[in-house]
Amino acid sequence: MSVRGRKVSTRGEAVAASYAFGPLEDDVIIKHRLLTRTTTTRGEPPLKKLQKKFTSFVLEIEKDGSNHDDCEKLSRAFLQELSTFEIPLLKSKAVVDANIREKESFHEFKDEINRQILLAQDDIEDLKKQLEESKIERQHKEECEAIRKLVAAQPPRSVTQKTIVELEKEIAALDAENTASSRMLELRKKQFALLLHVVDELQNTIEDEQKSLMEEMRITAEENKIGVDDASGGLEAMAVD
Numbered sequence: 453m454s455v456r457g458r459k460v461s462t463r464g465e466a467v468a469a470s471y472a473f474g475p476l477e478d479d480v481i482i483k484h485r486l487l488t489r490t491t492t493t494r495g496e497p498p499l500k501k502l503q504k505k506f507t508s509f510v511l512e513i514e515k516d517g518s519n520h521d522d523c524e525k526l527s528r529a530f531l532q533e534l535s536t537f538e539i540p541l542l543k544s545k546a547v548v549d550a551n552i553r554e555k556e557s558f559h560e561f562k563d564e565i566n567r568q569i570l571l572a573q574d575d576i577e578d579l580k581k582q583l584e585e586s587k588i589e590r591q592h593k594e595e596c597e598a599i600r601k602l603v604a605a606q607p608p609r610s611v612t613q614k615t616i617v618e619l620e621k622e623i624a625a626l627d628a629e630n631t632a633s634s635r636m637l638e639l640r641k642k643q644f645a646l647l648l649h650v651v652d653e654l655q656n657t658i659e660d661e662q663k664s665l666m667e668e669m670r671i672t673a674e675e676n677k678i679g680v681d682d683a684s685g686g687l688e689a690m691a692v693d
Contacts, residue, residue, distance in 0.1 A: 498537045505530040 509526040
């Protein structure tokens with residue numbers, strides 16, 4: 453389609469080049485060619501010759517006298533020259549008609565090309581839509597294939613169900629162990645609290661006993677001191693006696 457479009461554009465450029473002049477310029481050029489065209493390589497232009505024949509014929513008619521033969525002769529010469537001048541005109545008219553037909557054919561061809569271009573543009577839009585749909589469909593297929601491979605890589609349902617059951621059992625065992633550990637921790641907390649309480653009581657008891665012992669030792673020391681004093685007094689009395 454693109455090659456055909458390039459051919460059409462080349463032909464259009466050639467046609468545009470051949471119609472480089474406007475209608476008025478074409479008329480001037482055609483008139484100049486008619487006035488200057490000759491039937492042979494030498495001689496006057498046909499239009500001037502025709503004008504001279506016509507002038508001679510008119511002047512001969514306007515003369516007085518019996519010049520019928522001359523008028524007849526000049527009339528035949530004028531008609532012959534008119535026929536000679538008419539042949540190129542007919543040829544030019546045929547060329548013009550052929551050019552007009554070619555121009556009309558070119559316009560029809562151009563309209564057909566434009567119609568085909570519009571159809572091609574519609575086809576291109578449809579193909580673009582189909583391409584987008586194909587891309588989306590291909591993407592979906594690739595996603596489905598990836599999911600299928602992922603599912604195929606997984607173990608069977610029975611194995612998965614068995615694994616789930618085992619995991620549930622392990623979870624239940626861990627829950628039971630966690631519960632037992634929590635109870636044991638609470639028991640250890642209570643035992644530790646009791647131990648601290650017992651230690652505190654023992655410490656208080658030891659302090660009380662130490663205080664009692666110190667008090668007893670102090671009393672004993674005082675008693676010993678009093679006994680010593682009494683013994684010293686008795687010895688002195690005995691010495692005096």
